Amino acid sequence: MILGLSGGIDSALVAVLAADALGAENVMGVAMPARYSSSGSLNDAEALAKNLGIRYEILPIEPVFNSVEKQLEKVFAGTKPNEAEENVQSRLRGVTLMALSNKFGALVLTTGNKSEMAVGYCTLYGDMDGALAPIADVLKSDIYKIARWVNREREIIPKNSISKPPSAELRPNQTDQDSLPPYETLDAILDLYVVKNLGKPEIVTRGFDAGVVNDVVNKINFSEYKRRQAAPALKISPRAFGMGRRIPVAQRFRL
Amino acid sequence: MKIGLLQLNSTVGDFLANQKKLLVAYEKACDLGAEFILAPELFLCGYPPRDLLLRPDFIDANLAALEETAKNVGAIPLCVGYVDRNSEKPGRALRNAAAILQNGKIIWRTHKSLLPTYDVFDEDRYFEPAKKIEPFVCNGRKLGITICEDIWNDQDFWPERLYRRDPVRELISQGAEIILNISASPWHDGKENTRLEMLRRVARDEKISLAQVNLVGANDELIFDGHSVALDARGEIVALGKGFAEEILVAELSREVRRQ
Numbered sequence: 001m002i003l004g005l006s007g008g009i010d011s012a013l014v015a016v017l018a019a020d021a022l023g024a025e026n027v028m029g030v031a032m033p034a035r036y037s038s039s040g041s042l043n044d045a046e047a048l049a050k051n052l053g054i055r056y057e058i059l060p061i062e063p064v065f066n067s068v069e070k071q072l073e074k075v076f077a078g079t080k081p082n083e084a085e086e087n088v089q090s091r092l093r094g095v096t097l098m099a100l101s102n103k104f105g106a107l108v109l110t111t112g113n114k115s116e117m118a119v120g121y122c123t124l125y126g127d128m129d130g131a132l133a134p135i136a137d138v139l140k141s142d143i144y145k146i147a148r149w150v151n152r153e154r155e156i157i158p159k160n161s162i163s164k165p166p167s168a169e170l171r172p173n174q175t176d177q178d179s180l181p182p183y184e185t186l187d188a189i190l191d192l193y194v195v196k197n198l199g200k201p202e203i204v205t206r207g208f209d210a211g212v213v214n215d216v217v218n219k220i221n222f223s224e225y226k227r228r229q230a231a232p233a234l235k236i237s238p239r240a241f242g243m244g245r246r247i248p249v250a251q252r253f254r255l
Numbered sequence: 256m257k258i259g260l261l262q263l264n265s266t267v268g269d270f271l272a273n274q275k276k277l278l279v280a281y282e283k284a285c286d287l288g289a290e291f292i293l294a295p296e297l298f299l300c301g302y303p304p305r306d307l308l309l310r311p312d313f314i315d316a317n318l319a320a321l322e323e324t325a326k327n328v329g330a331i332p333l334c335v336g337y338v339d340r341n342s343e344k345p346g347r348a349l350r351n352a353a354a355i356l357q358n359g360k361i362i363w364r365t366h367k368s369l370l371p372t373y374d375v376f377d378e379d380r381y382f383e384p385a386k387k388i389e390p391f392v393c394n395g396r397k398l399g400i401t402i403c404e405d406i407w408n409d410q411d412f413w414p415e416r417l418y419r420r421d422p423v424r425e426l427i428s429q430g431a432e433i434i435l436n437i438s439a440s441p442w443h444d445g446k447e448n449t450r451l452e453m454l455r456r457v458a459r460d461e462k463i464s465l466a467q468v469n470l471v472g473a474n475d476e477l478i479f480d481g482h483s484v485a486l487d488a489r490g491e492i493v494a495l496g497k498g499f500a501e502e503i504l505v506a507e508l509s510r511e512v513r514r515q
Contacts, residue, residue, distance in 0.1 A: 232475055232476045233476060234473070234478060235443060235476045235478065236442075236444050236478070237443050238374075238443050239374065240375075240443075240476065242476050243476060244375040244476075
């Protein structure tokens with residue numbers, strides 16, 4: 001098994017699961033820093049790999065990112081940086097992991113969680129690359145609970161990975177909460193929409209801000225096309241994305 | 256009656272391996288004193304086989320595996336899940352079935368009545384439901400054999416039911432003294448508790464002992480948790496299988512005098 005290690009909590013948890021399930025000797029963690037990666041994250045990734053005894057490689061994508069920027073310079077002339085540049089980084093990481101997969105005959109694990117997958121906070125052909133998505137049915141709030149349980153006797157996941165604000169590190173000083181409501185709120189809305197099949201109005205009557213609900217539900221609907229191309233996720237909830245939740249991509253039901 | 260529960264992990268389409276594993280476990284259960292042995296739903300072909308069921312050679316391989324397994328079964332009966340062809344026309348091509356094997360032969364068959372077709376389930380896509388079922392007579396005892404969903408329609412447990420029939424009640428009204436269930440019940444967080452609570456209520460309310468064997472392992476997205484169980488007629492746990500691990504259990508279920 002191969003997976004990207006960002007120094008964050010999600011990839012850390014997947015590494016723990018993989019090492020536990022298949023043995024540390026069968027897992028490789030790959031750090032792929034670029035200009036917006038913090039040194040703290042790199043240290044956390046390395047510490048995790050050491051704690052688990054898995055093989056660890058650092059394969060920076062910054063040089064390749066530079067080349068892609070040069071490649072696209074002319075055609076992007078006059079435009080402003082947006083998610084295009086962010087996603088290129090994510091996709092270069094995907095390219096790296098798939099190259100290792102093909103060379104070594106290992107499967108890539110994708111590390112997205114249910115909260116991200118629900119609102120499309122993931123990059124198609126980037127961090128979504130993988131044969132299996134072990135935690136894609138686990139809400140972010142539960143990721144924290146599980147990570148603390150993993151560390152119940154000793155610190156396996158570096159505590160920094162757990163305590164720092166979640167971030168994709170694809171642009172300067174980025175945090176998840178720039179684009180998303182706090183995970184506590186997001187996960188509660190997700191449960192009502194995805195698991196309990198309620199519409200926007202009913203969710204608002206349960207005590208959530210109408211603007212936030214509208215935004216979250218729209219994100220869920222508009223990202224259905226991404227989930228159509230997502231790796232199979234291990235089902236651990238009553239309603240998981242995938243074979244048990246069949247929603248059309250082309251649809252205009254806005255509630 | 257000592258019921259053997261073969262809580263095993265099968266691989267979809269690996270008929271040889273599934274058969275081998277089944278027979279090794281069967282022998283073990285016999286050594287442990289089992290008088291009647293259960294293996295999970297669709298064990299021989301694996302669960303869920305999905306559109307592999309559309310392949311006639313897949314069905315043939317599963318039927319051949321059943322025959323081959325039967326040849327190796329002795330005096331202690333073995334009940335195992337497999338796919339049968341549906342002889343009734345018009346109707347779906349197949350049946351979700353359980354066969355009882357004894358002394359080298361297939362001595363009895365039954366079919367699943369309630370076919371889950373929601374969430375991750377697609378059984379109505381492939382199978383024809385049984386319209387009526389009857390108990391199996393084993394050494395003078397009437398055993399009610401059910402398959403997975405058949406036991407999930409207790410009107411006292413579920414506020415809203417999906418199906419009109421309750422196979423468990425039908426079997427009891429025909430004199431079934433023990434309810435046996437073979438399952439491939441996928442897991443999600445907490446489901447093992449709901450399942451146990453539900454089964455305990457069935458046993459308690461119907462005043463009947465009950466045993467269920469469940470699959471373990473994972474296939475694609477689905478995880479099967481095991482937690483096979485034997486309950487007495489008060490709904491008390493006689494034996495509880497491990498979670499997420501293979502195990503062979505033999506539990507004593509006594510004949511209960513059902514009181515009004």
